[in-house]
Amino acid sequence: MHAAELQELLTIARSIGWGAADILLNVQHLDLNVQDSGDGPVTAADTAVDAYILNNLHASLGRREFAYLTEETYKTQPLEERLSKPLVWVIDPLDGTKDFIKGTGEYAVHIALLEDDRPVLAVVACPAAGTLYFATLGGGTFVERQHETPVPIHVSQRKQLAELTIVASRSHRDERLNQLLQRFPVQQQRSRGSVGGKIAAILEQQADIYLSLSGTSAPKDWDLAAPELILTEAGGRFTHFDGSLLHYNQEDVSQWGGLVASNGHCHDQLCAEAVRLLAAIDAP
Numbered sequence: 001m002h003a004a005e006l007q008e009l010l011t012i013a014r015s016i017g018w019g020a021a022d023i024l025l026n027v028q029h030l031d032l033n034v035q036d037s038g039d040g041p042v043t044a045a046d047t048a049v050d051a052y053i054l055n056n057l058h059a060s061l062g063r064r065e066f067a068y069l070t071e072e073t074y075k076t077q078p079l080e081e082r083l084s085k086p087l088v089w090v091i092d093p094l095d096g097t098k099d100f101i102k103g104t105g106e107y108a109v110h111i112a113l114l115e116d117d118r119p120v121l122a123v124v125a126c127p128a129a130g131t132l133y134f135a136t137l138g139g140g141t142f143v144e145r146q147h148e149t150p151v152p153i154h155v156s157q158r159k160q161l162a163e164l165t166i167v168a169s170r171s172h173r174d175e176r177l178n179q180l181l182q183r184f185p186v187q188q189q190r191s192r193g194s195v196g197g198k199i200a201a202i203l204e205q206q207a208d209i210y211l212s213l214s215g216t217s218a219p220k221d222w223d224l225a226a227p228e229l230i231l232t233e234a235g236g237r238f239t240h241f242d243g244s245l246l247h248y249n250q251e252d253v254s255q256w257g258g259l260v261a262s263n264g265h266c267h268d269q270l271c272a273e274a275v276r277l278l279a280a281i282d283a284p
């Protein structure tokens with residue numbers, strides 16, 4: 001896709017990202033009608049913001065050129081539609097639903113555009129912090145506050161394992177991930193809700209690493225695609241434990257196994273450490 005076309009799409013996605021953030025801020029103290037979706041809780045806010053983003057993208061862009069993969073609609077959409085189109089919008093209207101319900105403010109809105117199976121445009125809004133991060137492939141990552149000029153943002157320069165800080169999930173943990181985190185030889189560990197929020201913490205240089213390990217369930221494309229691009233365009237890396245890149249919009253939208261997101265400076269070493277520690281944890 002041409003750079004000019006990507007910038008046009010980015011302008012639309014940023015505006016929709018701010019609109020979605022406003023809705024979430026306005027409803028966060030209301031009765032949210034929490035239901036169990038089978039894949040965790042879903043609230044009226046998830047469904048309302050999903051519809052808001054989809055309707056606005058449809059109104060601006062139409063349906064012909066693009067497919068749409070969203071957390072709240074993917075089960076009812078025909079699989080062939082998104083597998084046959086090279087350009088797919090991937091949307092998480094409310095990443096960190098559990099934290100949103102708890103009122104920690106640690107939630108985000110994710111909007112990514114895939115070309116083939118990789119992200120080329122990303123918006124991650126953190127409504128409670130009043131920030132929106134955006135990136136295009138090869139164009140760097142920017143942070144903006146509402147009505148302010150966006151500024152470029154970069155990951156930390158910390159290079160030694162012993163000076164790094166890990167952020168990990170507050171609510172998606174099992175014994176294996178806990179063991180792995182405990183054994184990682186880093187400076188500090190923090191819990192934080194939402195994948196977008198954890199990657200924002202790395203961009204803000206409050207942390208350097210995010211580790212995720214699937215158990216009976218795994219994070220999905222909409223949890224990861226937009227956060228991945230804002231991290232890599234800010235100088236970081238985001239891979240499986242074996243160092244390979246993630247491929248999105250496959251038939252199964254779960255991303256199984258271990259994932260490392262980092263400031264990039266010792267990413268291969270982090271991957272090797274994760275593999276080594278996990279082998280020891282899994283040894284009979």
Ligand SMILES: Nc1ncnc2c1ncn2[C@@H]1O[C@H](COP(=O)(O)O)[C@@H](OP(=O)(O)O)[C@H]1O
Nearest residue numbers: 095096097169171172193194195217218219223
């Ligand atoms: N092991 C796992 N299994 C299933 N979903 C996971 C997961 N780890 C993270 N996620 C998803 O990633 C998002 C952020 O999770 P967390 O705040 O715990 O880091 C949540 O999405 P939603 O809130 O969009 O449903 C959650 O469902």
Ligand SMILES: [Mg+2]
Nearest residue numbers: 092095096223
């Ligand atoms: Mg999510």
